[in-house]
Amino acid sequence: MLRIVFTCLIFIVITVPAATITPIPQNIEYNLNKALLGKKLFNDTRLSSNNTLSCASCHDLQNGGDDNLIFAVGVDGAIGNINTPTVLNSTFNFRQFWDGRAKNLQEQAYGPIENPIEMAHDFSKLIPQLKETEYKNEFSKVYKDGITKKNVANAIAEFEKTLITPNSRFDRYLRGEKEILSNFEKEGYRLFKDKGCITCHHGVNIGGNLYNKFGTLMEIENDNLGRFNVTKNKDDKYYFKVPSLRNIALTSPYFHDGRYYDLESTVTTMALVQLGRPMKQDEILSIVAFLKTLTGELKIIENRKHD
Numbered sequence: 001m002l003r004i005v006f007t008c009l010i011f012i013v014i015t016v017p018a019a020t021i022t023p024i025p026q027n028i029e030y031n032l033n034k035a036l037l038g039k040k041l042f043n044d045t046r047l048s049s050n051n052t053l054s055c056a057s058c059h060d061l062q063n064g065g066d067d068n069l070i071f072a073v074g075v076d077g078a079i080g081n082i083n084t085p086t087v088l089n090s091t092f093n094f095r096q097f098w099d100g101r102a103k104n105l106q107e108q109a110y111g112p113i114e115n116p117i118e119m120a121h122d123f124s125k126l127i128p129q130l131k132e133t134e135y136k137n138e139f140s141k142v143y144k145d146g147i148t149k150k151n152v153a154n155a156i157a158e159f160e161k162t163l164i165t166p167n168s169r170f171d172r173y174l175r176g177e178k179e180i181l182s183n184f185e186k187e188g189y190r191l192f193k194d195k196g197c198i199t200c201h202h203g204v205n206i207g208g209n210l211y212n213k214f215g216t217l218m219e220i221e222n223d224n225l226g227r228f229n230v231t232k233n234k235d236d237k238y239y240f241k242v243p244s245l246r247n248i249a250l251t252s253p254y255f256h257d258g259r260y261y262d263l264e265s266t267v268t269t270m271a272l273v274q275l276g277r278p279m280k281q282d283e284i285l286s287i288v289a290f291l292k293t294l295t296g297e298l299k300i301i302e303n304r305k306h307d
């Protein structure tokens with residue numbers, strides 16, 4: 001027992017100082033022609049079985065990159081069973097989906113198109129349909145082998161790379177504008193580090209780079225088994241990809257089951273179940289104020305003007 005405690009202490013001492021938050025870069029590398037094609041696909045309802053939904057229907061880029069619903073609504077009003085995460089900054093996530101079942105954005109993009117409670121389409125029908133449209137020509141200019149399932153997903157993933165949100169007030173603070181945050185917000189950041197939120201929410205996406213259990217130090221009601229659904233390993237029960245906290249003020253409701261609309265209840269729950277201790281109301285409010293400084297700027301790529 002003592003040895004376990006000692007090992008844990010060493011682990012904490014070694015890992016905590018390494019847990020830092022880094023600003024989102026101003027630019028990211030991508031292929032503009034593929035990304036522009038991906039942008040068109042992302043906004044195209046022809047990707048759903050009855051032409052009613054596009055990726056953007058559930059991932060509203062101007063409003064946090066999600067749908068602000070508890071559960072998503074798919075084709076014919078089918079109700080999903082998990083909260084829609086944002087697509088903004090998803091390129092920084094180490095895996096995609098709450099349970100990490102897709103290893104990257106390209107693999108992820110196959111999912112919603114064929115998911116019966118999302119776009120309910122079928123690639124074996126979609127690809128021939130797209131070949132009948134202007135996409136045939138557009139793909140052939142960008143991909144040697146034209147329209148294929150892989151190239152559709154690849155173009156969408158290329159567009160998603162561009163959806164980064166630099167220049168949040170917090171990132172500007174990290175870059176040296178020390179006066180850009182109020183003292184209350186700075187206090188929130190200090191508590192976020194000192195109380196241990198940062199052990200799970202860190203890196204460029206302030207999350208998105210590890211799995212953790214929802215309810216590490218206190219059991220919480222939860223009807224989704226999370227990562228266990230993928231691995232069937234009992235140690236993975238109730239583990240989820242730790243969500244990014246970037247633009248968190250825009251993406252309510254919160255948690256994989258959308259149980260809270262407000263950040264105050266969300267942070268109160270995190271303190272209790274992840275850190276195992278209640279937090280004072282003013283501490284919670286300052287952490288919430290800090291979280292609201294994480295909203296960045298989104299620039300959507302545009303077609304080049306013809307000369």
Ligand code: HEC
Nearest residue numbers: 054055058072073074082083084085090096097098112118
């Ligand atoms: C009906 C609503 C809906 C539509 C349409 C939809 N999504 Fe999603 N999206 C979701 C939900 C719900 C999840 C979470 C599913 C899960 O984790 O099991 C999700 C997850 C994602 C993620 C993972 C983000 C993360 O942090 O794990 C990405 C990326 C994404 N969607 C992109 C897309 C793209 C690209 C399309 C179009 C091809 C699309 N979505 C269409 C609802 C939707």
Ligand code: HEC
Nearest residue numbers: 196197200212213214240242243254255256267270271274
């Ligand atoms: C031990 C790891 C861990 C710690 C520590 C932790 N979190 Fe979390 N956080 C998670 C996980 C896992 C989730 C996803 C839970 C779910 O929805 O099932 C989450 C979800 C969240 C969400 C909701 C995000 C969303 O998009 O729905 C917020 C906000 C949040 N955490 C803030 C905090 C704050 C503030 C602290 C410190 C008081 C904290 N977290 C401490 C792991 C952690």
